[in-house]
Amino acid sequence: MPATLNRKVYTTAQIRAAEQQAVTHLKVSLSQLMQRAAHACLQRLQAQQPAPARVVVLCGPGNNGGDGWVLARLAQQAGYQVQVFAVTPRSDLAQLAAQAWHDSGGISHPLAAFNPTHREQSDVVVDAVFGSGLNRSVTEQFADCIAVLNTQPRRCWVLSIDIPSGLNSDTGRPCPIAVRADWTVSFIALTLGLVTGQAAHYCGHIELAELGIASCLRSQQPVLEVIDASTVVHSLPARAKTAHKGDFGHVVVIGGGPGMSGAAILAGQAVLRCGAGKVSIACHPTSQLAIAAAQPEFMVHAVTDSVSLLLSKADVVVIGPGLGQSEWAQQLVIAVADWDGTVVWDADGLNLLAALALLKPANSEWVMTPHPGEAGRLLGTSTAAVEQDRWHALTQICQNFQAHALLKGAGTLVQSVTHPTGWVCRRGSPALATGGSGDVLSGVVAALLAQRLPIPDALVTAVWLHAVAGELASCDGERGTIASDLLLPLRQLSNPAQWSAEIRSVINIEDVCKKPLI
Numbered sequence: 001m002p003a004t005l006n007r008k009v010y011t012t013a014q015i016r017a018a019e020q021q022a023v024t025h026l027k028v029s030l031s032q033l034m035q036r037a038a039h040a041c042l043q044r045l046q047a048q049q050p051a052p053a054r055v056v057v058l059c060g061p062g063n064n065g066g067d068g069w070v071l072a073r074l075a076q077q078a079g080y081q082v083q084v085f086a087v088t089p090r091s092d093l094a095q096l097a098a099q100a101w102h103d104s105g106g107i108s109h110p111l112a113a114f115n116p117t118h119r120e121q122s123d124v125v126v127d128a129v130f131g132s133g134l135n136r137s138v139t140e141q142f143a144d145c146i147a148v149l150n151t152q153p154r155r156c157w158v159l160s161i162d163i164p165s166g167l168n169s170d171t172g173r174p175c176p177i178a179v180r181a182d183w184t185v186s187f188i189a190l191t192l193g194l195v196t197g198q199a200a201h202y203c204g205h206i207e208l209a210e211l212g213i214a215s216c217l218r219s220q221q222p223v224l225e226v227i228d229a230s231t232v233v234h235s236l237p238a239r240a241k242t243a244h245k246g247d248f249g250h251v252v253v254i255g256g257g258p259g260m261s262g263a264a265i266l267a268g269q270a271v272l273r274c275g276a277g278k279v280s281i282a283c284h285p286t287s288q289l290a291i292a293a294a295q296p297e298f299m300v301h302a303v304t305d306s307v308s309l310l311l312s313k314a315d316v317v318v319i320g321p322g323l324g325q326s327e328w329a330q331q332l333v334i335a336v337a338d339w340d341g342t343v344v345w346d347a348d349g350l351n352l353l354a355a356l357a358l359l360k361p362a363n364s365e366w367v368m369t370p371h372p373g374e375a376g377r378l379l380g381t382s383t384a385a386v387e388q389d390r391w392h393a394l395t396q397i398c399q400n401f402q403a404h405a406l407l408k409g410a411g412t413l414v415q416s417v418t419h420p421t422g423w424v425c426r427r428g429s430p431a432l433a434t435g436g437s438g439d440v441l442s443g444v445v446a447a448l449l450a451q452r453l454p455i456p457d458a459l460v461t462a463v464w465l466h467a468v469a470g471e472l473a474s475c476d477g478e479r480g481t482i483a484s485d486l487l488l489p490l491r492q493l494s495n496p497a498q499w500s501a502e503i504r505s506v507i508n509i510e511d512v513c514k515k516p517l518i
Contacts, residue, residue, distance in 0.1 A: 006208050009190045009224035012132045012169045018188055022213035033211055034093055038070035040209035041161055041185050048157060051079030053123040059086035060129035062094060067161045068128025069097035073104050084108040114145055122156045125149060127179045131162040132169035132191055143177050150180050160184045164202040171389045172197025185209055189217050195424045196390050200410040227425045227464045229507045235453055235461045238497040245277035249450025252314040254332055255321035256283030261290040263322030263439045266483050268298055270443025273491045276450040282307050305331045316342045318446045320349025321439040340364045342449055346442035350374045366403035369442050375407055404455050408438060412463050416456040423460050428467035431474030436483030441466045465493050
């Protein structure tokens, strides 16, 4: 699954190395890069708010502040009404940029003087306080400034240069506060902190300006690739006219403990709507009637302790939706953990896997679909620790269990033990924050695996389908969307050869290979 450079994600260290390589090999100075960065921000400013709009620029002590000083001068020359609030510049480039601003007749005020009145009387506030590389807590002076900028309601439009100030550029974690931007202009290539952690809450729309030196990254291995619609188009071609159900696999869903039949039903329905040939549900005897009544296409089996016969007929097993953690559930987990097949672990399947310390058989393939809480239990740590560095947590799960895995949440991450680069999904909706949504996702993953997609392709495609289904399902409102609302859009999205004009519009399919869907 190749990706253009603007869909690749790197570490901050890799971006820094690219800058130095540009200086050495392309003979581009850091001062020239600062000028190019400021010009890119000016173009965005002009597209959003034409002159003579009122612009406030907040400048920090380093080179990010230098970008702000240069932008202030360029904006003033372009006819904007510009005010600068700044701390004393410390880096050489920032000092030169500040001097050029003052030499052009500009004045500046202390950053501490920025207050809600300045914010409300401006059309645009430019955040150039901290750039990428921040790995310490924001001190009180800067935290106060960020808090003033973030206070709601606000009428101004906020543009962050490089990354919202206070956001860690490798984890997407606020330190502990960060600017909430409407738009972020980032440079050279995307970093992890723009697409993971809390990035979606702070970055707004992300625009990438490569500054003419992106070629310096082409020799480096990206950490992540951004998932787009082209993955689905390539993974789910139109079916052969002679196809039959045996071509599309048999999925066995193991779950539906006492009082929890709904989770197994949702997972099984997602398997069906995403195209698997057959679905069996192995459930607790008390749930058999409810599950059978919910979907006539299910083959429903009440099991007590043994699922060996069903396992022998399965192409893929999903274990966990509504499973519970009873002795009955533990026996089923032990049996599945010993099976030499493809298993999708979810929900209480993951919790029991962690509690029982079970290991993967050499000939089996395990796919794990945890949310941060389940990921914490798999790693013996807390949910908060996982959220501090989501990508690190996911790679640890893959290594510890020799499994393929995804980590759910805003900016769902995917990692495969067979692929050097992971993936991130930037699509989705808060409507997915509802009970049963994860059960649906495990069913989507299993359906694609049953249709014989390679595991990395199945995971990446499933995450995108699930995320965009959430967008479509919430068109009438995010609040009140429920997991079963995802089933119809999942069916539509799983058939890219039949996408309607409306769906293509939501997906923005014409731009898939032209620009990042971020």
